[in-house]
Amino acid sequence: MVKRVEVAAGVILRGDGAFLLGRRAPGTFYPGYWEFPGGKVEAGEAPADALRRELEEELGIRAIELRPWIVRRHDYEHARVSLHFFEVARWEGEVRDHVHDALAWQFAGAAEVAPMLPANGPVMKALRLPRFMGITHAGEIGVAAQLEGLERALGGGLRLVQVRESTLAVDDLREFVAAVIERARPHGALVVVNGEARVARAAAADGVHLKSAELATMTARPDFEWVGASCHSREEVEHAGRLGLDYALLGPVQATLTHPGVEGIGWQRFAELAADLPMPVFGLGGLSAADMDEARAAGAHGIATIRSAWPR
Template identity: 65%
Template sequence: MKKIVDVAAGVITRPDGSFLLGQRAPGTFYPGYWEFPGGKVEPGETPAAALVRELDEELGIRVHALNPWLMREHHYEHAHVRLHFFEVHDWSGEVNDHVHSALAWQWADRLKVAPMLPANGPILKALRLPRAMGITHAGEIGVAAQLAALDAALSAGLRLVQVREPLLDEDERGAFAVEVVRRAHAAGALVVINGDEALARACGADGVHLRAVQLAALEARPDLPWVGASCHSRTELERAAALELDYAVLGAVRETPTHPGQAALGWDGFGRLAAELSIPVLALGGVAPADMSAARASGAHGIAAIRGAWAA
């Protein structure tokens, strides 16, 4: 059995949304492959401290803030690697490479370099997942009001919508889903349908969002481009990760009108449950766009909201 080697990797970003990749040099394992910069965690180091040190040594940049993000394991021929990914959004200095053959700033939806190091490849899809999810509630506020709020949110940059309409009857829900998909796709946004794979396929949505009870009964991931699930415990989060879903939604961070009396996790509780998972986790429950920084500092990929997503 190979010893597990802990490695810290950084998703170093610029304000334009691009991130940095490095090409492995000749004489190393997988020469010519592209990877996220980072390196081995030394004895006595935390992964975060190791990444700060490695980025200084490899690139000459100083990290001022980083957020925990994902943890993935990969079995290479030479090692069993545990990769701790951090998002590095606050750094300074001029990038000067010391160990790679080349460096390139890239975007996840239009990658121009290849091949990616196998352990790093799945990270690219996670980077394509929008940071904010708006969850519809047309059954409460009316279809016309929800579609007006959707248009406003799409114009403001929302790029991920979950259609969740338990109060609409089947025909109303189907017609509403078709209209949401039409408007969202015109704006370049993704749409997932809550709990109904058949409706997701029928209305041309991008995927399905599974309820926790559906996740528990699931034997294999549905064959759709985007699949996520609602989770309330570490066991459910690990189940979603084992099935290689694209994301999970965890809550509630704060008490909400939807679930009055339900104990809130708080950001510390959220961070403990979501730590070191292989899939992105969105924070749900009384959150709004103003909470994005706190969410990501706690290890969330972003936020999911019902009322908070549609506020003017």
């Protein structure tokens, strides 16, 4: 019988955005491999409590604020491991290594250490995903106004754009996607296209975003670097996880102009629906940058928004 092990792991964040990795010491499983600090969850122990204990034992620091993030499962030769990842948003004390062979602060997308433990590899990609997604609505405000808003947002730090334009004719959509990508590339921003895989591929977009109806018909992940989906239920986010998607949007969290009369699910329900998933989940619906802290406290990777994404 395969041994099942629960592990709590921490993405310890420094003020400049770097996160901490430790190299496993000789005499342990996978010596020389790099991992996120943490350890085994003991019987009767909550994963968050286990992580607090492990960080004190391993690094001599005290976690002040933990944010639930994702749960990755991996089958090693010795055990089936469930890794509960938390963002360690605030902590105190001086980092001192008591367990690992070495420690290193790294940046998402620019890690300089290898190899990573197999279970932790996908987490490195998830850390590359920006926290704020701007969703276009050129069909409502006009292409010129949308592109102007996009340029201002990119200049202000926006690094993830979803092109969602169901009312544009295909030829107009192609031109618009090309214009968005042309503006996004110099800023290193990712561009995903909603519901139009052929347009996304022809434009060399970074990925595709599946509508919930498309997600329901999928039996395999589309062949793009980045693939996400819109979800409204636990069943849908679980299906997105099984397909190995990179992220999901979940909502509406609050009432929106896009869906008048539809009541938002609120952050408590969001946290319940988004718990224990293998990929990051964005909160969607009536949100702005001011909601980021509350979103992440509820387990969201970040937020996605239409109207508040585009400064005037």
